[in-house]
Amino acid sequence: MITVSAEIRWFGRDQPPTGLDAFFDVDQALVRIEEPRDDGYLTPDPAWHEVGIKIRDEMLEAKGPVDMGRSIHLPSIGSVLARGWSKWSMKPDLGDRKNHFTAEFLRSGPTAFVRKVRQLRRYVPNWEGQVPSGASPVSNADPSSAPIRICSVELTHVTLRRDAEEPQVGWTFGFEAIGDYLDDAYAILSTTALAVVEQQDRDTLAVLSKSDFRSYPAWLSVGPLLADEELRP
Numbered sequence: 001m002i003t004v005s006a007e008i009r010w011f012g013r014d015q016p017p018t019g020l021d022a023f024f025d026v027d028q029a030l031v032r033i034e035e036p037r038d039d040g041y042l043t044p045d046p047a048w049h050e051v052g053i054k055i056r057d058e059m060l061e062a063k064g065p066v067d068m069g070r071s072i073h074l075p076s077i078g079s080v081l082a083r084g085w086s087k088w089s090m091k092p093d094l095g096d097r098k099n100h101f102t103a104e105f106l107r108s109g110p111t112a113f114v115r116k117v118r119q120l121r122r123y124v125p126n127w128e129g130q131v132p133s134g135a136s137p138v139s140n141a142d143p144s145s146a147p148i149r150i151c152s153v154e155l156t157h158v159t160l161r162r163d164a165e166e167p168q169v170g171w172t173f174g175f176e177a178i179g180d181y182l183d184d185a186y187a188i189l190s191t192t193a194l195a196v197v198e199q200q201d202r203d204t205l206a207v208l209s210k211s212d213f214r215s216y217p218a219w220l221s222v223g224p225l226l227a228d229e230e231l232r233p
Contacts, residue, residue, distance in 0.1 A: 001088070001089050001090070002086060002087065002088050003086070003087050003178060004066065004084065004085070004086050004087075004178070004181075004182055004185065005084070005085050005087070005176050005177060005178050005185055006070075006082055006083070006084050006085070006176075006177045006179075006182065006185040006186045006188075006189040007082065007083055007085055007174060007175060007176045007177070007189070007215070008072065008080055008081075008082045008083075008174060008175045008189065008193060008213065009172055009173070009174035009175075009213060009214065009215060009216075010172065010173050010174065010208055010211040010212065010213045011170060011171070011172045011211060011212045011213070011214065011219050012170055012171050012172075012173075012207065012211045012212070013168075013169075013170050014169060014170065014171075015169075015171065016155060016157075016171040016173065016207075017203060017204040017207040017208075018203075018204075019200050019201045019203060019204030020155050020171075020173055020200075020204055021155070023121075023155070023196075023199065023200065024119040024121065024155055030121055030140050031119055031120065031121055032119070032120040032121075033117075033118075033119050033120075034116075034117070034118045034119075034120065036115055036116065036117045037056060037057075037115070037116050037118075038056070038113055038114070038115050038116075039054045039055070039056045039113070039114050039116060040054060040055045040056070040102075040105065040106065040111055040112075040113050041053065041054045041111060041112050041113075041114065041216070041217070041220055042054070042105075042108065042109045042110070042111055043109070043110045043111060043112050043162075043220050043221065049217050049218045049220075049221035050064060050065050050215065050217060050218060051063070051064045051217060052064070052215065052216055052217035055102065055105045058091060058092070058101060058102065059089060059090070059091045060089065060090055060091070060092065060105075061087060061088065061089040062087070062088045062089075063085055063086070063087040063088075063217075064085065064086060065083050065084065065085055065086075065215075066084040066085060066086045066182065067083070067084040067182070069081045069082055069083040069084070070082050070084075070186060072189075072190050072193060074193060074194065074197045075194075075197060075198065075205075076197070076202070076205040076206075076209065077197065077205055077208050077209045078209060080213050081213065082186065082189055082190070083215065084182050084185070084186070085215075112160060112161065112162045112220050113160075113161045113162075114158050114159070114160055114161075114216070114220075115158065115159040115161070116156050116157070116158055117156065117157045118154050118155070118156040118157075119154065119155045119156070120152055120153070120154045121140070121152070121153045121154075122140070122150050122151065122152050122153070123139065123140060123150065123151045123153065123192045123195070123196075124139055124149065124150050124151075125149065125187075125188050125191060125192075126139055148178060149178070149179055149180060149184070149188065150177070150178060150188070151175055151176065151177040151178075151188050151189055151191075151192035151193075152175070152176045152177075153174075153175055153192065153196055154172075154173070154174055154176070155171065155172075155173050156171065156172045156173075156174075157169070157170075157171055158170050158171060158172055160220075172216075172219075173208070175189055175192060175193050175196070176189075177189035177192065
């Protein structure tokens with residue numbers, strides 16, 4: 001299966017700002033809280049840091065950028081770089097060779113494991129063209145709905161484990177939009193991000209403005225999690 005998306009993602013150390021937790025502390029019909037999952041990533045030469053190759057429950061995924069990105073201005077945060085991505089995924093029919101497949105993946109290069117506990121909200125656009133004055137640009141969607149012409153907003157608690165390193169705890173907050181085509185995905189992403197950011201308090205926006213924004217592969221390529229004051233120049 002191949003999907004194309006437009007995304008923005010921030011990373012931080014330790015615990016997320018309380019405002020983000022509060023954003024997901026709403027009617028539970030609007031929020032999906034997923035079971036913890038462990039993703040194994042190849043962490044090759046930093047020159048390839050934009051390409052992600054991972055394994056989860058014998059599902060193999062490869063993800064890479066399809067463009068140089070587009071700048072989106074978010075109030076009180078500033079300009080952030082959104083990226084277009086293409087993801088390919090497959091689950092080989094391995095029979096009794098599942099453990100062999102995982103072992104071969106781990107031997108194929110340096111690896112890192114990320115345990116993720118994700119909270120998810122989804123939004124659908126309310127427009128076909130220009131948004132009428134005073135109208136909400138997006139509406140809440142069933143968090144279990146199919147990800148087509150939709151934007152997922154997620155807060156994920158992450159624990160990073162590498163060989164010979166102490167586990168490191170952090171968080172990531174992101175938007176992932178899937179549209180009929182890449183420009184459509186960017187439009188859904190921009191509209192949703194603006195609508196959601198407007199709901200955040202000043203302290204949360206201050207943390208996001210100083211946090212690191214990058215992809216999972218790029219985040220893994222920088223090594224240990226950094227303190228917030230070290231993330232941005």
